Amino acid sequence: MKALVFERNLARFAASRVVSSLAGSGKGVSVAPLRLTDLEAPALRGPGWHRVRPRLAGICGSDLATIDGHSSRYFEDLVSFPFVPGHEIVGVIEESFGANGAIASSALAPGARVVIESVIGCIPRGIDPPCSACAQGRSGGCERVGFGHISPGLQIGYCADTGGGWSNAGLVAHETQLHAVPDELSDEEAVMIEPTACAVHAAIRAEVNPGDTVAVLGAGTLGLTTVAALRSLTEPGALFVGAKHPHQRRLAEELGADTAVPPAQLGRAVRRQSRSLAVSERSHQLTGGADVVVDCVGSAESVTEALSIVRPRGRLVLVGMPGNIRIDLAPLWHRELILTGAYAYGTEELADGTRRTFDLAMEVVARCRLGRLVSARYPLDRFEEALAHAGAAGRRGAVKIVFDLRRAPTGRSDPSTGTTRPAIRVASKPALSLPRRRTRVLTTRPRTRKEATP
Amino acid sequence: MSPRPGFVLEVDGSTPPTLFWHGEGLRLERLPLGSRVLYPPEPLDPLADPAGAIRHALEHPLGGSEPLKVLLRPGMRLVIAFDDVSLPLPPMRRPDNRQLVLEQVLDVAAEAGVDDVVLIAALSLHRRMTEPELRHALGNRIYDAFAPHGLLLQHDAEDPTNLVHLGVTDLGEDVEINRLAAQCDLLVYVNITLVAMDGGHKSVATGLASYRSVRHHHNARTMALSRSFMDQDHSELHSSNWRMGRLIRESGVKVFQIETTLNTDTFPEQFRFLQRREWEWTGADRAAFLAASKGLKSVPERISRSILHGVKSPYRMTSVQAGEVEAVHARTTENVYAQQLVEIEGQADVLTMGLPYVGPYNVNSIMNPILVACLGLGYFFNLYLGKPLVREGGAVIMSHPTPWAFHPGHHPSYIDFFEQVLSETTDPAEIGKYEESFATDPWYVHLYRTGHAYHGAHPFFMWYWCAHALEHLSAVIVVGGDRAAVRRLGFKPASTMADALEMASDVVGPDPSVTHVHAPPLLMAQVS
């Protein structure tokens, strides 16, 4: 069984950063510490755990940033190496802990098609009592990320113990992370649920009042799903989208944007709509602006643009992950803006009660037929092509690139299959150049964790 | 040798390629055999003593008006308005006609002891002029005598405290003009009539009017009914202005109109080949053409633009007349026709034109795609008396690079119009519904009043200007233009003239007849 494994190798990490800076996003893979290797699925970790074999697994912008060596150092201690990337997953339950019995929900029986809430909160980590966020079901806001009986890792796909989606072998997930997929949804639609859940969460975090002018920067997967979520869950008066590529503008308008324009025109469109002034004729800084701006890019340029087109006391939501960027925060101070992030998903407080973000996302995906955003499928062994395609998705007229793991792996089969080993096989091999990295916080804890794992 | 009149050349096998303007560049194109090319008349001899002619005009006014000297007395309020930077094109060498006339008017006023004198640039909804532009038009002497004392003003069509509503015409058109002009004892208007559209009642009724007043004739309906707007007898634009002008007169505003005309000596010595007929080009002309066309092509657009906008035309005054507006303008129009008219028989299937780098609204600025459309379909298309040069259902082929580029300071509302309105519709009758929101946009109002921006509604006017042509034609093709920008305008891009003619024949039928307007220098076609 094959999987893509990302290892800790600083030299190759730096090399991929250089290559991707020169050759473009997704090209860093040729030198990145990512390789296709033979791998067994991790073992089930206890009651409530299931092994899931992915059917489709998406390539996310954060995966690309990791492979290109551009991810923020903030995450350094929140992941554990080596890991199998991939956290946008639709798969089938292959095995549940305790064989036939002790299954929490009948919907989660072997053979069931599921999508995975990749975020690993307190409950999968076995932390009892859970932190206050997890107790409320907001696993995205978990305060114990990186603790418990699982290696550090924000999500499945960044954690050495769970496996990830870019794998034929499968991964393990806790029952609280699994959602059965209704038969009406195709695999393509189902794989969009996880990114859509992020967008749904962002749309709710945007706190749009009915009639507000809302601007969305960027129209990749996140931007487009955010547009769909904003249109489905809120009532913006005018919804503008700044999108670089023509197909993105077309999709944005299909998914509910009132106007989708090239990024350079977004400021002017917002100015016209809000009847604002600009501080000078050569400046893009508006005196008024949109009530809410949702940044789905996360670059210095996009955040600066967002700061300049949001009205005083307006709300700015960062959905795209900004790394170490340099921006002028004077407008934030002067215009008393509310700047907020929007990460992952969990449970949402709505006017009519609480809902799981994933349930809302399934509705949005079904209603907006978001399966159309899946532009291309690649088998795992063509991962270099897949990542290059994902890195240039906008330019090449694509949105979401996924790995298609539905067919049996091609090529030679691994003779060593059949052995069961804990976690990823290479994990405990000394052949790996670097030892498994622990968080600094972990070193203060008694080193009994390894013994605790079965 | 006396100047030769304009004429129509029929292209034959020996005809050299025809010169086409192409924005900041020049092209030589071979037109199909049998195509007809309209060449402008050669420049008429200018007035030998313009100062003397002006003095004579002021002392012997037309239309029963009293001489200026008699109209002036100490203690009166005198307002002198003058045409703005949109005239003439290209800007003429110093001294400008306005300076020559104004200096004499001011000398008479100083002699008469008139203390209360104000100068107003009659901008209408155009951009404010810059100090160098004012100095160029008026001369340093006038600028230095008036500007430091705050007596050199620029009309503001958006200043409610400075506008007076004089009434409503029989057809319900509001007449609202500059307060100073409306309430002075004498309004002297100093004009340059470059094309037959300029001058007459349009000077005051449009040049000093508010947006509320101007929109009654600057709209799709009026412009579609102006056939052409260069022919004041068949122009709804002019009928409306004349109604307004008469109302202004009846409400007691005394106007002393001074109009001047220019010859067609448009280009300075180094560009002299531009106003010569190709088969008469000397070796020096050919060298100058090669140097200019290659040189302009090889430098960045910014530089070629600044070179060309630096060109000052050696225009000289051919006539000056003063007095009552209508009598003056009748004489002025005769003089314009005497210089510019060229007779041609019959309409063509296809009209071709080479559009130059400058139009009335981009002096010292960028010719954006909307202005390209307006120059071609508004100005060039309408340079006719009788019937259009191209038959109904025919095609126009324009040559211009049409870059997707805008001057952010001069044309801010154009950018939004292009991005937000033309992406919805290019029908002049349809766009009207957006005009109000542009006209009242506080940012455009601010830039118009304090910066150097055209009014928010101005791009709409430009598109209305094209209304007659868009209704008349079945295809507009732009040669060598930016494809995205040309498509946004609703036109068809073509890479070469040959391709454009092929495309045109799809619409007008095979083997089309072609007429080319060899301008500038400007000409006006009398089509029978």
Next chain:
Amino acid sequence: MGLTSVLHKINTSRDRGFPWSAPSWPETLPRPAPERRLGVDYPTEWARRYPARLLRAIVFDNLTRPVTHLVASPEVRGAEMLALVEPPAIFVANHASHLDTPLLLSVLPARFRHNTVVAAAADHFFDRRWKAHVWALALAAVPIERQRVNRRSADLAADLIERGWNLIIYPEGSRSPDGWFQPFRAGAAYLAARTGCRVVPVHIDGTFRILPRDSHGLRRSPTHVTFGTPMSAEAGEDARRLGTRIEEALGILADESRSDFWSARLRAASGTTTSPRGPDASPWRRSWALGPSPEQHDETDERRWAIKPKPDSASRRGLGLPRQGGSAAARNKTSRTTR
């Protein structure tokens, strides 16, 4: 990196405190007011010592003078009369521009040029230490109180004349706002009467076009400098009477620079010299009556060297916010607003 580290070092050295920086004064102790040696109290003696004079002469002859000639291309009349004048002398001139002083100095013969001090308004040129240093060094300026008679400044000027220094003084007290003369003040005549020194009236024409008051750029334009007959206080003549004579002489010179020597004299004799203070009429007619500038009807736009950004393009655009209210003078000269 280099720059940041240097800045950092400066910053930290500033933080080092006493004794690396000046001590602060204990709050319980009274502190005497600092001595302010500015305005008329500014000591200019150092600028008349040999090293300063040498430096000034080098800079003036090699930089200021050629630049002035390039910009103003002066045409000089009547300078030959200076041969008859023995220093010291008081040069009395009309004043329309900051360019007047360098222009006048640059056309004076060398024996005057390098021994001349300039009476400069104490409140304008000596109000800051650095300005006082610059003007004292560059033009040998001495502070003169222009609003009222000040014993100290009058004594200083008289003392300098007695010690052999020539003096340039502008009796109008400030630059003309419109190119015409302003009323003369008595200081120049007082000094002449007190010291018995010769007065040379000088008329400067054309600098108003190059660099008028409140101007933001230089414009090249020709100038005329006309020297009049040297005069001195007659026996029993008081300063007031002398002052009137000086003003009359300058008026005749102004007429001469517009026409010619003979017709100016004829008009002076018949008492029909036009008043150099200009007609009593509205501002535009006063400006208009100055007559056409000599560069009439250039075929090209003349070049302007902007010194400061024009208010039109810069200050208005800087932040670009709509200007609320504001003084009329601050407005754009060609504003759309009414008077």
